[in-house]
Amino acid sequence: MVAAMGGTTHEIHDLRELLLAARCSNDHAALSGVIDGVQTLGRNGYRCCLVDFDKCRPVFYVRLLGYEKTRVAAELEFPIAPELDRVQHVPLSHLIDYDEADPQQIRNIYRQLSPYLHHRRARLRRASACSHRDLAPRRLTRNRLGVRRPSSMIAWWLLAALLFLSSLVVFFVA
16 A cells, blocks of 8 residues: 655555545445554554645644544644644545645545535544643642642742842852
8 A cells, every 4th residue: 555656655645545436436345444544554653634625735734543433533743733632533535645735736636525525624623621721831739638839830930039049149248
């Protein structure tokens, strides 16, 4: 399945072509080959692009994790988007290899897939409130006895301020 050309692979392209052929011929048995291929790429941590067919450009660089919930499980790597869940479940049709990221190639891919696409953009899941809370800086934490104490970051700033003040005292006294 690997077609190496000039150091690039066409893994997603090959799986997308297999998926398209299975859809055209209504061959459900071929879909298991697509799922197995995605699982293999996920085990290898394969990286590719998530595309937006409206803008004809990649919107995220992703790392494949596997196949779950009838979708490809992919981790958003770049650009970092804290408002979105890091792990998304996207359709294979919205993934492209790095060397397919040219707008004209994306248009060609869209023309091939358009009869089977439900959306021109992959629907991405927003981050839950819990993950937003984890990203927010915490000022004070509680120890086991329930006593509030400064977080480690505040403790480091206090230590730095103390060292700075003591160095000023030594400077002026000496």
